[in-house]
Amino acid sequence: MGSEENTSQSSSYNKSLPSTHLEKQGIKLHKWLLKKLMAKTGLPPFCIRLWDGTQVSAPDPEYTVQINSKSAFYKLMFDPELYFGETYVSGELVIEGDIIKLLEIIFINRSNTKASTSGFTRKLLGTLINPVRNNNLKGSKQNIYHHYDIGNDFYELWLDKEAMQYTCAYYPTENETLEQAQIAKLDHICRKLQLKPGDTVVEAGCGWGGLARHMAKHYGANVRSYNISHQQIVYAREKAKQQAVDHLVEYIEDDYRTINGEYDVFVSVGMLEHVGISHFATLGEVIQRSLKKNGRGLIHSIGRNQPGKMNSWIQKRIFPGAETPSLSQISSIFENQLSVLDIENIRLHYAKTLRHWLERFNDNEERIRTIFDEEFVRIWKLYLSGSIAAFSSGQLQLFQIIFTHNRRNDIPMTREYIYN
Amino acid sequence: MGSEENTSQSSSYNKSLPSTHLEKQGIKLHKWLLKKLMAKTGLPPFCIRLWDGTQVSAPDPEYTVQINSKSAFYKLMFDPELYFGETYVSGELVIEGDIIKLLEIIFINRSNTKASTSGFTRKLLGTLINPVRNNNLKGSKQNIYHHYDIGNDFYELWLDKEAMQYTCAYYPTENETLEQAQIAKLDHICRKLQLKPGDTVVEAGCGWGGLARHMAKHYGANVRSYNISHQQIVYAREKAKQQAVDHLVEYIEDDYRTINGEYDVFVSVGMLEHVGISHFATLGEVIQRSLKKNGRGLIHSIGRNQPGKMNSWIQKRIFPGAETPSLSQISSIFENQLSVLDIENIRLHYAKTLRHWLERFNDNEERIRTIFDEEFVRIWKLYLSGSIAAFSSGQLQLFQIIFTHNRRNDIPMTREYIYN
Numbered sequence: 001m002g003s004e005e006n007t008s009q010s011s012s013y014n015k016s017l018p019s020t021h022l023e024k025q026g027i028k029l030h031k032w033l034l035k036k037l038m039a040k041t042g043l044p045p046f047c048i049r050l051w052d053g054t055q056v057s058a059p060d061p062e063y064t065v066q067i068n069s070k071s072a073f074y075k076l077m078f079d080p081e082l083y084f085g086e087t088y089v090s091g092e093l094v095i096e097g098d099i100i101k102l103l104e105i106i107f108i109n110r111s112n113t114k115a116s117t118s119g120f121t122r123k124l125l126g127t128l129i130n131p132v133r134n135n136n137l138k139g140s141k142q143n144i145y146h147h148y149d150i151g152n153d154f155y156e157l158w159l160d161k162e163a164m165q166y167t168c169a170y171y172p173t174e175n176e177t178l179e180q181a182q183i184a185k186l187d188h189i190c191r192k193l194q195l196k197p198g199d200t201v202v203e204a205g206c207g208w209g210g211l212a213r214h215m216a217k218h219y220g221a222n223v224r225s226y227n228i229s230h231q232q233i234v235y236a237r238e239k240a241k242q243q244a245v246d247h248l249v250e251y252i253e254d255d256y257r258t259i260n261g262e263y264d265v266f267v268s269v270g271m272l273e274h275v276g277i278s279h280f281a282t283l284g285e286v287i288q289r290s291l292k293k294n295g296r297g298l299i300h301s302i303g304r305n306q307p308g309k310m311n312s313w314i315q316k317r318i319f320p321g322a323e324t325p326s327l328s329q330i331s332s333i334f335e336n337q338l339s340v341l342d343i344e345n346i347r348l349h350y351a352k353t354l355r356h357w358l359e360r361f362n363d364n365e366e367r368i369r370t371i372f373d374e375e376f377v378r379i380w381k382l383y384l385s386g387s388i389a390a391f392s393s394g395q396l397q398l399f400q401i402i403f404t405h406n407r408r409n410d411i412p413m414t415r416e417y418i419y420n
Numbered sequence: 421m422g423s424e425e426n427t428s429q430s431s432s433y434n435k436s437l438p439s440t441h442l443e444k445q446g447i448k449l450h451k452w453l454l455k456k457l458m459a460k461t462g463l464p465p466f467c468i469r470l471w472d473g474t475q476v477s478a479p480d481p482e483y484t485v486q487i488n489s490k491s492a493f494y495k496l497m498f499d500p501e502l503y504f505g506e507t508y509v510s511g512e513l514v515i516e517g518d519i520i521k522l523l524e525i526i527f528i529n530r531s532n533t534k535a536s537t538s539g540f541t542r543k544l545l546g547t548l549i550n551p552v553r554n555n556n557l558k559g560s561k562q563n564i565y566h567h568y569d570i571g572n573d574f575y576e577l578w579l580d581k582e583a584m585q586y587t588c589a590y591y592p593t594e595n596e597t598l599e600q601a602q603i604a605k606l607d608h609i610c611r612k613l614q615l616k617p618g619d620t621v622v623e624a625g626c627g628w629g630g631l632a633r634h635m636a637k638h639y640g641a642n643v644r645s646y647n648i649s650h651q652q653i654v655y656a657r658e659k660a661k662q663q664a665v666d667h668l669v670e671y672i673e674d675d676y677r678t679i680n681g682e683y684d685v686f687v688s689v690g691m692l693e694h695v696g697i698s699h700f701a702t703l704g705e706v707i708q709r710s711l712k713k714n715g716r717g718l719i720h721s722i723g724r725n726q727p728g729k730m731n732s733w734i735q736k737r738i739f740p741g742a743e744t745p746s747l748s749q750i751s752s753i754f755e756n757q758l759s760v761l762d763i764e765n766i767r768l769h770y771a772k773t774l775r776h777w778l779e780r781f782n783d784n785e786e787r788i789r790t791i792f793d794e795e796f797v798r799i800w801k802l803y804l805s806g807s808i809a810a811f812s813s814g815q816l817q818l819f820q821i822i823f824t825h826n827r828r829n830d831i832p833m834t835r836e837y838i839y840n
Contacts, residue, residue, distance in 0.1 A: 108827055111757070172834055305826045306755045327760055328751035335726045337531070339814055340747055343763035348833060394759055394827040406725045407528055407814040413768060414592055419839045 030054050033077055040080060042109025046102070063097035063105075085313030085386075089378045099382070103389035111395065135276035135321050137255050141228050143321035144274065148229035152208070154371060158360035163210030164235075167270035167300060168350040168398045178356040181349075186214040191418050192342070192402050193265050193296050195219040202226070202263040202290055204256035204283075205271025209236025209249070216240075216248035224250045226259060257282060262292045272301035273322050277329055284333045288405075296404055297338075302350075303330055303397040311386075318383050330399060339406040342415060343399055350398045351391040358384040450474050453497055460500060462529025466522070483517035483525075505733030505806075509798045519802070523809035531815065555696035555741050557675050561648050563741035564694065568649035572628070574791060578780035583630030584655075587690035587720060588770040588818045598776040601769075606634040611838050612762070612822050613685050613716050615639040622646070622683040622710055624676035624703075625691025629656025629669070636660075636668035644670045646679060677702060682712045692721035693742050697749055704753045708825075716824055717758075722770075723750060723817040731806075738803050744816060754823050761831060762822040770818045771811040778804040 034048050034056040047057035047064045050073060067073045072092035075083040087093035095102060135143065159166055160182040169181035170188045189211065195201070197220030206212055206225035209232070215221040227233050233253045240246040256271065266287050275283055291297055307326040315322065327343070334340050361368070361384060369377050390396040404411060454468050454476040467477035467484045470493060487493045492512035495503040507513035515522060555563065579586055580602040589601035590608045609631065615621070617640030626632055626645035629652070635641040647653050653673045660666040676691065686707050695703055711717055727746040735742065747763070754760050781788070781804060789797050810816040824831060 111826065170834075172836075174833055305757075305759050326751070326755055328748040328755060331746070331748035331751055335746055335748060337725075339725050339765070339817065340763070341765045343760070344835065345759070345761045346833075348829065348831065392829065394829070397759065406531065409768065409812065409814070411768065413594055413766075414590075415764065415835070416592075416839050419836050 027052070027054050030073070031056060033073070037077060037080065041106050044102075044105045044109055063095065063102045065102075066094040066096070068092045068094065079312070082312040082316065085317060085379075085382055088382055089317075089375055091378075100385045100389050100392075103386050104393045107389055107393040107395045111393075135274065135279055137257065139321060140255060140274065143319070144228050146320050147318060148207075149231045151371070152231055152235045154368065155208070157364040157367065158357050163214060164208035164239075165210050166207050168302075168346060169353040169356075170346065170349055171352055174352075178353070178360075181353065181356075182210075183214070185349075186211055187218075188418070189267065189269065189298055189300065189400070190215060190219055192400065193267065193298050194412070194417065195221055195265065197221070199264040200224075201265040201267060202259055202261070204259065204266070204268040204286070205274070206232070206236060206251065207270065208232050209239060209251055211267070211269055212236070212249045212251070213240055213243055213245050216245040217243060220248075221265070222248055224252060224261075224263075226252050226254055226256050228253065228255055256286060259286055259290050261290065262295075263290055264292055264295050266291050266295065266297035268298075269300040270302075272299055272330070273319070273324055275323075276321065277323050277325055280325070280329065280333045281336075284336050284338065287333070287403075288337055291405060293405060294408055294410060296402065298403075299330075299333075299399075299401045301325070301330065301399055301401075303327060303345075303399045305394070305397060311390075314383065314386070317379050324396060327397075327399065330401065334401075334403050337406050338403050339408070340401060340403050341411060342402040345397050345399055347391045347394070347397045350396070351388050354384055354388045354391065358388065447472070447474050450493070451476060453493070457497060457500065461526050464522075464525045464529055483515065483522045485522075486514040486516070488512045488514065499732070502732040502736065505737060505799075505802055508802055509737075509795055511798075520805045520809050520812075523806050524813045527809055527813040527815045531813075555694065555699055557677065559741060560675060560694065563739070564649050566740050567738060568627075569651045571791070572651055572655045574788065575628075577784040577788065578777050583634060584628035584659075585630050586627050588722075588766060589773040589776075590766065590769055591772055594772075598773070598780075601773065601776075602630075603634070605769075606631055607638075608838070609687065609689065609718055609720065609820070610635060610639055612820065613687065613718050614832070614837065615641055615685065617641070619684040620644075621685040621687060622679055622681070624679065624686070624688040624706070625694070626652070626656060626671065627690065628652050629659060629671055631687065631689055632656070632669045632671070633660055633663055633665050636665040637663060640668075641685070642668055644672060644681075644683075646672050646674055646676050648673065648675055676706060679706055679710050681710065682715075683710055684712055684715050686711050686715065686717035688718075689720040690722075692719055692750070693739070693744055695743075696741065697743050697745055700745070700749065700753045701756075704756050704758065707753070707823075708757055711825060713825060714828055714830060716822065719750075719753075719819075719821045719823075721745070721750065721819055721821075723747060723765075723819045725814070725817060731810075734803065734806070737799050747817075747819065750819060750821065754821075757826050758823050759826040759828070760821060760823050762820075762835060764820045765817050766820065767811050767814065767817045770816070771808050774804055774808045774811065778808065 030050055031054060034050070034054070037048065038046070038056055043058065045058045045060065045062045047055055047061035049055040049064060049066050051068050051070065067076065067087070069092050072087040076087060084093065155164065155166065160179045162179045163182050163186060165182040165185065168185065169178060170185035171181045172184050176184060195215060199221045201215055201221050201223040203212055203223060203225040206227045209225060212223040212225040215223050225236070230253060233251050236251045237246070240249045240251070287297060302324050304324045304326050307329055310323055331340065361380065365377060450470055451474060454470070454474070457468065458466070458476055463478065465478045465480065465482045467475055467481035469475040469484060469486050471488050471490065487496065489512050492507040496507060504513065575584065575586065580599045582599045583602050583606060585602040585605065588605065589598060590605035591601045592604055596604060615635060619641045621635055621641050621643040623632055623643060623645040626647045629645060632643040632645040635643050645656070650673060653671050656671045660669045660671070707717060722744050724744045724746050727749055730743055751760065781800065785797060
């Protein structure tokens with residue numbers, strides 16, 4: 001991979017442009033800034049080229065990043081995390097080569113590079129420009145509406161046809177279809193929870209209700225599922241009727257903080273990311289009061305290896321209010337009268353799931369463009385591609401955590417029950 | 421379980437004692453204090469009786485605790501955690517009934533009761549009277565010497581005969597002997613680490629070296645094991661020669677902080693408890709620099725459900741300098757370029773292991789009394805009994821954590837490899 005010296009040697013710019021003194025000074029500044037940008041991204045095997053032909057390149061660049069306007073360039077210098085996405089979506093930044101691999105390289109290089117001190121001012125400014133909406137009852141409702149209420153038809157185009165799962169699937173042999181892997185995920189969770197007929201289950205955040213219906217249909221459980229997305233709840237109720245499990249499943253359009261009653265099982269798949277770390281203690285209290293003495297619980301959530309901020313572009317465009325916690329932050333949920341029995345990290349399954357989603361999204365690209373617009377398509381393709389890169393490069397993790405009350409002793413001695 | 425009213429009703433004291441005004445006042449005070457002590461321990465089904473016959477009792481007491489001197493009583497009131505053990509050992513406190521079950525009740529009740537505000541002063545005083553020795557290089561050496569260098573012959577009397585394991589065993593079917601369960605534990609760890617011939621392993625804290633010899637003998641690994649207990653190292657080297665694996669195993673009498681080189685595997689079983697939470701960041705750095713790019717690591721350690729202090733009697737009498745971390749504290753070790761793949765909590769296996777140890781200890785009680793003395797026997801019996809109660813009541817946990825560098829992708833997709 002090129003050092004700063006190498007990139008300097010191999011750089012060039014278009015000699016045919018008119019070159020006044022000021023222009024020459026401008027080109028010098030831009031080259032200096034480009035080298036800074038390369039250093040910031042860990043000197044990747046890229047060529048970065050500006051609108052006027054000015055470029056800085058690694059010796060054998062695998063990818064070319066073309067920046068088509070001065071304003072895009074300065075925005076990228078100011079906040080590459082936010083404006084990589086913004087300028088990509090606007091077409092001001094064009095990538096030649098596989099964007100997933102390019103992002104993997106950036107993510108890996110970045111995790112090797114220590115955060116710059118200037119980052120603090122930038123992050124502070126970023127917070128002022130794009131404040132993170134608090135996940136109080138009202139804030140959560142608005143945050144969830146932004147992403148999940150944009151149309152069930154849209155999600156049906158590229159999620160699995162069986163259970164409409166918008167969370168990491170589980171591929172026991174790696175050869176499963178998306179449908180098989182999502183069902184395998186539901187069964188993996190039910191086995192981990194030792195679910196049996198008659199069990200009462202409370203679910204915090206249920207998406208389109210697939211897990212609840214699966215638990216009712218295949219395990220004979222009585223499930224009460226909470227969700228604040230109106231469209232998802234409407235869909236979930238309709239499906240439960242169609243599948244004749246509506247006597248076993250109740251979908252409640254309300255916040256997890258309003259959960260009441262005591263249950264044999266507490267389950268939450270893909271909601272923790274939306275809870276917000278400052279609300280983890282509240283979630284811990286909800287779990288504690290809603291689990292029966294011998295109850296079992298499972299949380300399935302995206303996490304990260306170190307405490308840190310969510311990608312600011314994802315926060316702005318995709319998941320306002322979302323935060324991905326580290327394992328120490330997740331563990332704190334249980335550190336009040338609960339006990340963690342088992343944690344499994346299946347991040348590579350999420351990279352695989354996302355590849356399946358992106359493939360189907362691409363197959364339906366024209367249709368999605370007609371329903372929404374070009375910008376929407378570009379945002380979503382970048383979001384899905386970036387997520388693949390984040391999981392495959394180890395930027396993001398997927399944790400499944402099994403827990404109980406801290407004094408429960410009728411727990412399995414080994415984990416063979418999950419695999420037999 | 422009796423309320424404070426009930427205990428008051430059923431209390432009585434010896435009417436035949438001479439009753440001057442002062443004595444009556446003393447008895448009143450003692451009864452009031454006894455009720456406080458009962459409340460502090462969560463109103464258990466006990467009768468607590470003083471040297472003069474004064475007693476406070478739950479309606480149907482299952483256990484009687486006899487306190488034989490005024491000084492023992494006041495010490496217990498001042499710091500029950502420390503002086504329960506001290507007065508039990510001195511014979512000033514006598515228990516009628518199963519001490520393990522009694523301790524289980526106290527542990528469970530205590531975890532239900534909020535810590536009293538007066539606890540702060542007491543704990544502060546306790547820290548001044550019994551300071552915790554720091555785990556710097558010199559302090560660790562002294563701490564470890566205190567417990568592990570008291571004689572290999574002693575440990576041979578009650579640990580397993582196969583691998584001299586002084587850590588939690590693993591009982592796949594619950595019917596294993598101690599020997600079988602300790603070997604099963606070693607294999608469970610080797611399977612989790614996907615150990616294969618030729619792998620280089622570094623071990624931080626090796627006890628009498630049983631894991632290292634097992635890895636060499638049964639998996640063909642090259643193991644370098646660090647330990648600061650002189651007696652254990654002498655024993656380990658001798659056994660390696662006897663078992664003809666000394667060409668594959670190197671025992672180094674030095675601190676884990678001096679580990680150098682890069683290895684396929686980092687493993688540490690039962691050492692984390694002695695590291696001290698303030699040294700976790702250093703341990704994380706040691707792991708990071710000593711694991712090859714594709715290396716795998718495992719830590720096996722006692723933990724707790726919430727951050728908190730070690731039992732002060734255990735600190736004083738058994739494990740000076742030891743601290744049992746919570747899962748969030750353990751997770752922090754890895755939150756710098758490492759990634760946690762799997763955590764298993766096998767605390768009930770430790771209760772079972774300890775029962776096996778106590779049984780063998782009891783069988784050898786006379787001999788141990790001859791080698792040491794009566795006080796030593798009482799200390800160790802209380803330590804082993806209390807540890808059984810701590811694990812069976814969920815006061816203590818046993819975590820096995822698998823980890824790698826954060827970008828390693830040739831990790832198993834599922835955990836079936838552990839169970840097949």
